[in-house]
Amino acid sequence: MSSRFIVGNWKMYNTVSQAETLVRAILADYHPHPTVEVAIAPPFIALQTIATLLASNTIHLAAQTVYQEDEGAFTGEISPLMLKAVGCRYVIIGHSERRHVLGETDQDINMKIRAALRHQLHPILCLGERLEEREAGHTTRVVQSQLQQGLAGIPAKEFPQITLAYEPVWAIGTGKAATVDQAAEVHGEIRRYLQEQYGIEPHTQRILYGGSVSPDNAEALFHSSEINGALIGKACLNAESFGRIIALAKAYTP
Ligand code: PGA
Numbered sequence: 112m113s114s115r116f117i118v119g120n121w122k123m124y125n126t127v128s129q130a131e132t133l134v135r136a137i138l139a140d141y142h143p144h145p146t147v148e149v150a151i152a153p154p155f156i157a158l159q160t161i162a163t164l165l166a167s168n169t170i171h172l173a174a175q176t177v178y179q180e181d182e183g184a185f186t187g188e189i190s191p192l193m194l195k196a197v198g199c200r201y202v203i204i205g206h207s208e209r210r211h212v213l214g215e216t217d218q219d220i221n222m223k224i225r226a227a228l229r230h231q232l233h234p235i236l237c238l239g240e241r242l243e244e245r246e247a248g249h250t251t252r253v254v255q256s257q258l259q260q261g262l263a264g265i266p267a268k269e270f271p272q273i274t275l276a277y278e279p280v281w282a283i284g285t286g287k288a289a290t291v292d293q294a295a296e297v298h299g300e301i302r303r304y305l306q307e308q309y310g311i312e313p314h315t316q317r318i319l320y321g322g323s324v325s326p327d328n329a330e331a332l333f334h335s336s337e338i339n340g341a342l343i344g345k346a347c348l349n350a351e352s353f354g355r356i357i358a359l360a361k362a363y364t365p
Pocket of ligand 1: 120278282283284285286321322323324342343344345346
């Protein structure tokens, strides 16, 4: 496993031509590093164009979601086969905006993870509690339930293909990141849970933190050995701030 993994989730931002401009700007200042892996997740419509631009580079392509069937009458959906064919290595699954704005359930998420794994697409499974759940002391319960349902029926031998991303909902897009202690505590709980339930060695599971990661707080996050990288929204839409976060990951890789 790379020591750090930095993923830029572009969400529903950038037309194809804007996407091209942003990727060119990111690549202009990008120098591969042996222990820092980088991926970007543009909107579906820009995947093909960006795949061409990334071809000779080591930034990986990711999708923001996937449908669980290979093909069929599912208007508007995109299959894992299509993502694989366009050059995606990763797919984000269960992002909080898909759970809470677009109504995805844990069962949907589980089917999507299975579908991705069937096609050797590596899922990035997002987990995280809402503010009211944290305030009620239910963070552990919520995250464990998302894990249990999201991973249901998936054998532990597949886990190395899966990256987890702890993204507290209250930290996403709010400018109010979790503290390093808050993130590290939940990451530790996830590792303990996976060890108890599946026998996974705690430090073999890659767990990213996401939620208002910026060049200002990334250094502190990367000091923690619990945090294997970051899933970044707003700060990845600007080549300079995304580049600064990548540089910090390189500087603070254990
Ligand atoms: P943010 O988004 O960095 O803008 O908070 C993170 C995410 O949604 O993955």
